[in-house]
Structure formats: C-alpha cells, structure tokens
Amino acid sequence: MAKSKKNITIKDIAKKAGVAHSTVSLVMNNKGYVSDVLRKKVLKIAKTMGYEPNLIARGLINQTFPVVAAIFPENPSFFTITYFIQIISGIQDVCKDTDNALIIFNLDQTQGESYYQVSRKWLSKNLIIMNIDYTRDMHQDIKVLKKNNISFVLINKYLGQEDVSYINVDNFSGVHQALKHLIDLGHTDIGLIAGDLSAPDGMERFEAFKKILQEYGLAFNSEMVYKGGYFSFDSGEKAALQFLNCKKKPTAIFSSSDNLSIGFMRVIKTKGYSIPDDLSLVSFDDSLEANYVTPRLTTVRQPLVEIGREAARLVLKQSAEKRYKTKHITLKTELILRESTKALK
Amino acid sequence: MAKSKKNITIKDIAKKAGVAHSTVSLVMNNKGYVSDVLRKKVLKIAKTMGYEPNLIARGLINQTFPVVAAIFPENPSFFTITYFIQIISGIQDVCKDTDNALIIFNLDQTQGESYYQVSRKWLSKNLIIMNIDYTRDMHQDIKVLKKNNISFVLINKYLGQEDVSYINVDNFSGVHQALKHLIDLGHTDIGLIAGDLSAPDGMERFEAFKKILQEYGLAFNSEMVYKGGYFSFDSGEKAALQFLNCKKKPTAIFSSSDNLSIGFMRVIKTKGYSIPDDLSLVSFDDSLEANYVTPRLTTVRQPLVEIGREAARLVLKQSAEKRYKTKHITLKTELILRESTKALK
DNA sequence: TTTTCATAGCAAAACGTTTTTTTAGATAAT
C-alpha cells in the first residue's frame, strides 16, 4: 500500500516552536524543566497541528505496547460463547478508559504455544487468561510468566500451588441464594445438576450444594444428583436422561449452569414434564439465553461484565507496579427471579 | 514493573556470527545478497538463541503494526451479541494464520471518534467495520479512510454512494429457501415478521419476501406483516402483539431473525399458540440460541464465521496492494431444518 | 587491459519517541 501522508511528529512541532524535540517530549509528558510560557506555546502548536503520539516509537523505548491480551484456549466450546463475550465486553470497557488496546487470542495448545510467547511476540505485559482448560498444566506457563515479571490474571480460580491473581465468583453464596429460594418456596426434595467437576466452579457449586442442604437440615440424596460432565447444553440433556431414569424424583432442582438447564429442560419437556408446575428449577449464570427461554430461568447471576472489568483493572494495576502482589477478587452473585420456580403446594 | 531479561536481538546474533547486524536482517527477511553458507549459519544461530523479531522496531520502520482492527459501535444492543462473536471468531481464524493480531474496539460516537483515528492511533491499516449503525453518516469517515489509503471492509452491505468493500449475505436466496420450504409444506397464507427496515438486511428480506410470494403466485397481505422495528427479542414480542390483534391469521410465518422469532414465540406461547402445530415458523440467522429454544428453530443459516473470515482475508489482501480495488462478497445461506415448521394438514 | 556487472557484505541512516547528559545562566550558600 502506498505511503499515506506523513503524520505530525514531535520534531515538526519542535521546528515550528523553535525548540529541541526533546523539549516537546517533556511538555507532552509533563515532565522536566520547561518554563510555563514555552510549555503553553508548545501545547498550543501541538494542538493546532493535530499531533498524536506515535505509540510504536514510544513502545520501542520501553519495549511494551499499551495492550491487554485476552487469551483463551482454542476450543472454548465447553463453555458457552456468550459467557466470554460478556467478560470481553467488561475488559474492553476499562481498556477504553485507560487507552489500552484489547487483543484477543486463542492459544493453539496442540502447537504447544505458550502464554509467554504471546506476551513476548505482541509486546503485551498484560495478560488475562481464560482459565477454563483444566487439562492444561499451567505450572510451566506460570513459572515463565513470573520469571519474566509479566502481569497476568486468571479468570476463575486457580487450583495449583502457585500464588497467582485471579477473579472468581462466590459460588457458595450463589448456591446459597439459589437453595434458600427453593427452600423458602417449600421445597425439601432438591436435586442437583452438576457441571464439570474438574472445574473449580463445578466442584465448588457441588460442595456448596451438599453443605447448604446440611445447613438447612435437609438430606443429600446422591440419587438426585445428575451429572452432565461439562457445563454445556449437551451435558444438560445427558443429565435429563438420568433424571428420567430415576424413580425417586425431586420437586426442585438446582442446576450448575444455564446451559445445563436449557439442555435439561428441552429433554424433559418432551417427556411431558412442565417447569415450574412439576418441577422448580433454579439455575446459575444468567446467560443471555436465560431470559429468552420458556420458561424464563430463575437464576443466579454471575456479574460477567464486572468480572472482565475487575480483571482488566487488576492486570493493569499489577503491570504498573515494580514488583506486584498477587490478588484474588471474588465477586458476589445475585439471584434473578423469573419463571422457572414455583411454591410447592 | 521491573525490566525483565532482555530479549535476543538481531545484534546479538550478528555478534555471535561475526557479521553486521544488517546482514542478519537480510537473512531473516530472505533478501539481498548473502551467501548460502552464511545464510544457514545465521539462521542456525538465530534458532538456537531463540530469536523472535521485535514487532515494534519493525513497525517503526514501516509505520504499521500487523493488526486487524474490528470496530463496532458503542451499543450493539440492537443486534444480538452472539452475532458478533461468531464473526469475530472467523476474523480471528485468519488473523492467526497470517500472524496478525486482532484488536477490538467500540467507537464512542458521542465523543465523535472516527474510524481513521483508530487506525492512526493503533497503527493498524486493516479495519473491519461492523456496519450496523445506520444512524451514523459514514460519508466523512469513508472519505478520510480512502484519502489515507487505509484498507477497510464493512460487514453488511453499504448503502451510500461511495464504492467500498463489504461482505454480506444473499438475502434474496435466503428468503427464497425459507419460503420455498413453507410452500412445499403446503402453506399459502404466509406472514412476515419484519426486522429493522432501515437496515439493508431488514429491507432486503422484506423486499425478497414480497417478490418471492409474487413469484409463487401467492398474495401479499400487509395485514400479515408484523413490524418489530429492530432485530431484537423485544421487537419480536412487539410483533407478537400485532399478530395477536389481527383477525386474519397466517398458517406460517417467515421471521427476519432468530431473535425476533424467540421473542415472538415467547409471547404467543403464553396465549396458547403452539409452534409448529398452530403455526409454522421459519427464521433467519441460525444464531446459537436457535438450536436451544423450544421448538428448535428451522432457520436460514448465515455463515457468520465465514463472513468474518472473508472480511479478514479481504482486508489483508487490500492492504497488501498498492492501490486496491474494492470488492463485494456475497455469501450464500443454508436452510437448517429443525422443529418449528410442519406440513399443513 | 580496461570496463561493466553481478555478488557479498559492511556501515550508516532512518523511523519517532524517551531518557540521559551537557551546557548555561541565575540564585543561594559558603
């Protein structure tokens, strides 16, 4: 492509102002010793000439570029895609405010690509890692990132030994909100659709379910636990089959994710079960779909956009520090009441 | 943040190989006159030292960075968000293959931000513009981009005078697939849920609907056109109200988008209408939700991922050319048969 | 034998900043 009209540089301004270009730089960055008169003059010239700093040249100095890299695994099919887009949206919010660009990557694990490579190649010192691939051993990744002092934060709890920053959601209180709601409605026979038990979210919700039932003096019946395997629609359908095959049926169910719920509902509906008339269901996530399914899902909302925002704020804060302290941020959930639950007669 | 261990540069390699660093550059770019022996030697050293070119330094030379910028308006709420993520996913595919980064922006129109500013600020000469905000007058934007010879392509047809590149979908043949299906099932009273008529997609589907009905010798009844205003869930609900208020009801409906369909279905279901028993419905988009709603939607699939891929390929091809020719790519749709349609008894 | 020409490689300039160093005058402290 043909070279386009050259942009205004600091040198152009310097020439017009009759000063050294380094002085212009000082003015632009509000540093050093420059008299007020000169400072104002330079600023004015810069403005009228329409000066925009060249980020590449700036980047060459400090070997970094103001970008936040959001990285997720190649095939994020096991989580619904709307889950990501909301988080990304939150990241984008703060990137915009802080004048960072947002770069999106997916790592090809089969190629053995590492997080550090992304950072190094794209000169980004801010990595937000969608930590949802629990088959990946993060140990080496983390070691390298730490050694090179790259700021990174994980979306979702990290289960390994190392101390790393992450943002997650308070699953216990979330499940508590869900179960309290069902119990308030008079339900005592409460089933569970479990998600991916190798994922922290899946496990925590499962554990919380048991503990809270106990807390309320209710029996935990493993026969009423339906295991989908993942958080997907398909897993919900699998769980539905288990539900249908058991004699002992609950009057209410807590589902570990909206996707599970949607898949579950689709199957049991074809077998004549009506929600909420035959079965109350409270779900988890408040995905975009939750509000448009019939019946609309009563669900525990994860503040996904806010998760993204917090992640971005944290990763930028970290990279601004000489030697950063890791931090864990746990966000609260909120119960959204809709149509999938009903008082027990 | 503390300076991390310095990366290997071209100079390090030059020193070890005992040559000038410019020679190493020539080797790396496979240019100029370098003997085969030396070339291989340098390459080997580079590999063992783990050399990675510094994109910033490279960018400083040609004043550009290998990034594709995907830009959409501040509030893309009028289109469903899953629409975007699939396109983005396609863009990401080819970015990955071509070693470009993908940067995502939303333009704050209230702040008067321009597309060119994004290009200039982030040194990207590859812009993919989500052209869905028809309240924005693109005239000035396009003029500036063209003057500066920035490669850009629009997602969706461009209605203005200027010749610009865009990717869109063959709405006519899409609607034809939908209507042929309904007619094959025996329907003759066919209604329409219209989308945003100020958007090319909305208008084209509307026009196609009329024309194809005529082609089949069927009457177009404006009483059976339900106008939602946008492509949203809410608009679908609005359309449903119109449907319910009319005496004359169709036996089948073509809906301009899945979101419209989902909103529509939700409302009429509460009034006792069953799809597909009382009413067949064929939709447009094949959004992620279409397959998980009850009944699962028979719908005309837009190849969203492929749209993203084509857009990315085109924008990169353009920017590689000295003076590029604009191009319009129209992709074919595909009818996905599911549960929302039924033969007329 | 001299001139051209292709090959091989080095040296230097350029890209646009930021940062460090230098110069120099003015004021304050010894």
Added chain:
DNA sequence: ATTATCTAAAAAAACGTTTTGCTATGAAAA
C-alpha cells in the same frame, strides 16, 4: 569571591529493526 543548587533548554544516546549506500571482490564483456 567561590562554590553549590536550582531552573531551563539543548544535545545526544538509546530502543531494534529495515533500508540505502558504499566498498570490495571476481567474472564476464568490451
């Protein structure tokens, strides 16, 4: 009167590449 300190601004170095121009060789052409 001399040194130190502060302010102000210029000059130079640095970041890691690519590109341009130069030098030097050997071979082919005149």
